[in-house]
Amino acid sequence: MKNNRIVILGMGTVGTGFVNTYHLNQEIIEGKLGGPLNITRVLVGKAGKRRSVDLPKDLYTEDFEALDLENTDLVVELMGGVEPAFTYLKAALKKKCHVVTANKELMAKKGAELIGLADEMGVLLRYEASVGGGIPLITTINDGMASNKVVKMMGILNGTTNFILTKMTRDRLSYEEALGQAQDLGFAEADPTADVEGFDAAYKLAILSKDAFGVIPDPEEITRQGIREISLEDIEYGLELGYKIKLLALGEKKNAHVELSVQPALISVDHPIASVNQEFNALFIEGNSLGEIMLYGKGAGGMATGSAVMTDVMEVFINGRKYVGSCKEKNMPVNNIGLSPYYVRMEVLDSPGVLGQIAMIFGDYGISLDSVVQRARGLEIAPLVFITHDVVRDKLNRALREIEGKDYVVKIQSIIKVVR
Numbered sequence: 001m002k003n004n005r006i007v008i009l010g011m012g013t014v015g016t017g018f019v020n021t022y023h024l025n026q027e028i029i030e031g032k033l034g035g036p037l038n039i040t041r042v043l044v045g046k047a048g049k050r051r052s053v054d055l056p057k058d059l060y061t062e063d064f065e066a067l068d069l070e071n072t073d074l075v076v077e078l079m080g081g082v083e084p085a086f087t088y089l090k091a092a093l094k095k096k097c098h099v100v101t102a103n104k105e106l107m108a109k110k111g112a113e114l115i116g117l118a119d120e121m122g123v124l125l126r127y128e129a130s131v132g133g134g135i136p137l138i139t140t141i142n143d144g145m146a147s148n149k150v151v152k153m154m155g156i157l158n159g160t161t162n163f164i165l166t167k168m169t170r171d172r173l174s175y176e177e178a179l180g181q182a183q184d185l186g187f188a189e190a191d192p193t194a195d196v197e198g199f200d201a202a203y204k205l206a207i208l209s210k211d212a213f214g215v216i217p218d219p220e221e222i223t224r225q226g227i228r229e230i231s232l233e234d235i236e237y238g239l240e241l242g243y244k245i246k247l248l249a250l251g252e253k254k255n256a257h258v259e260l261s262v263q264p265a266l267i268s269v270d271h272p273i274a275s276v277n278q279e280f281n282a283l284f285i286e287g288n289s290l291g292e293i294m295l296y297g298k299g300a301g302g303m304a305t306g307s308a309v310m311t312d313v314m315e316v317f318i319n320g321r322k323y324v325g326s327c328k329e330k331n332m333p334v335n336n337i338g339l340s341p342y343y344v345r346m347e348v349l350d351s352p353g354v355l356g357q358i359a360m361i362f363g364d365y366g367i368s369l370d371s372v373v374q375r376a377r378g379l380e381i382a383p384l385v386f387i388t389h390d391v392v393r394d395k396l397n398r399a400l401r402e403i404e405g406k407d408y409v410v411k412i413q414s415i416i417k418v419v420r
């Protein structure tokens with residue numbers, strides 16, 4: 001362990017941030033480590049590529065077999081994707097190398113297997129940077145809150161979608177215009193699907209569920225809805241009613257199941273998470289002894305994420321210990337059947353009595369209404385917005401199917417969960 005020999009798999013945005021963090025804070029890091037970090041090899045796709053990082057050229061290789069894992073203490077994985085990262089990390093763990101990774105997709109899909117293998121081999125696997133970039137979420141849940149039972153989590157875990165929704169809310173840009181700006185500024189990929197459809201946030205929520213609740217879900221089990229359907233009308237009605245729309249990752253431990261979802265939701269403008277704007281991330285956590293806390297910061301970016309990776313590496317070399325870990329319950333069902341208020345926007349014929357008839361159908365299903373906004377435009381068709389009291393989504397869907405079948409209803413435009 002004293003040689004601090006590491007190999008790095010991947011030298012892109014995060015790899016560069018990791019090495020540049022080392023160079024920025026070399027004195028502090030080496031002082032704490034008691035010596036230098038020895039980067040012995042770097043695996044990349046194209047060894048000859050120009051990179052904005054100061055490393056000797058002969059460290060780079062395209063050949064995993066050239067890494068000399070026998071003489072490596074720790075492997076830092078910053079390549080991304082499930083394969084070949086999964087195969088490489090299994091090989092590294094079997095050679096008794098510690099592992100630090102920032103790979104959310106890999107940890108969400110194969111984390112349990114990798115952690116099991118690390119335990120079997122008596123080495124450490126740390127993954128702080130896989131959720132929330134530079135924000136110490138995993139360490140806080142596992143170590144800082146080790147004496148607590150985590151009851152609830154609510155997170156803004158994807159910077160791209162938060163940037164888009166902020167632009168729509170503040171500047172009244174359309175979804176397409178806000179996405180274009182995010183792409184121009186490098187906050188969104190050319191293909192934004194993983195972000196805007198909620199896959200990225202669902203992977204992160206799956207990892208947090210393991211640490212917070214001891215329940216390891218298949219990411220596919222997480223109820224997931226993206227932000228493509230959110231319109232400026234919804235943003236504006238939401239504000240009028242005292243809410244902002246955010247893509248929220250929600251987790252709650254119930255007695256016999258865990259509720260996990262990623263979806264756009266209306267949240268009161270007074271809630272601290274509603275003030276998390278632009279590309280920033282936050283996680284609001286409730287512990288049964290501690291109460292509520294919120295962690296906020298940069299959920300992505302080379303330097304922020306690289307700094308979290310470096311902290312994990314230092315933790316392995318200095319303390320050599322696992323996360324304390326939270327509850328170890330397994331095999332609890334994951335679903336999303338809980339009660340919630342909902343925002344519903346529809347277009348109806350602008351004629352007398354329509355509101356009363358729709359309210360009556362809601363009443364027939366036992367759904368009571370918290371607020372109603374009715375705005376006559378002097379046109380044939382008018383918008384109608386409701387916020388319900390708590391209701392199970394299935395029951396709401398059944399009521400809305402009946403309402404949509406009426407000839408005075410043109411279209412149900414949006415159904416969005418409300419979080420208080």
Ligand SMILES: NC(=O)c1ccc[n+]([C@@H]2O[C@H](COP(=O)([O-])OP(=O)(O)OC[C@H]3O[C@@H](n4cnc5c(N)ncnc54)[C@H](OP(=O)(O)O)[C@@H]3O)[C@@H](O)[C@H]2O)c1
Pocket residue numbers: 009010011012013014015043044045046047049062077078079080081083084102103104105129130133299300301302305
């Ligand atoms: N970017 C962020 O802000 C951020 C934040 C949190 C977590 N993460 C996670 O961190 C990881 C790295 O992300 P990134 O943004 O740094 O990615 P990136 O910029 O695309 O860099 C990926 C690196 O991996 C190398 N690579 C990819 N496939 C390879 C293969 N099959 N064999 C060898 N090398 C390969 C690439 O080589 P070449 O350079 O030669 O192409 C590149 O150096 C991902 O798991 C990501 O989810 C990223």
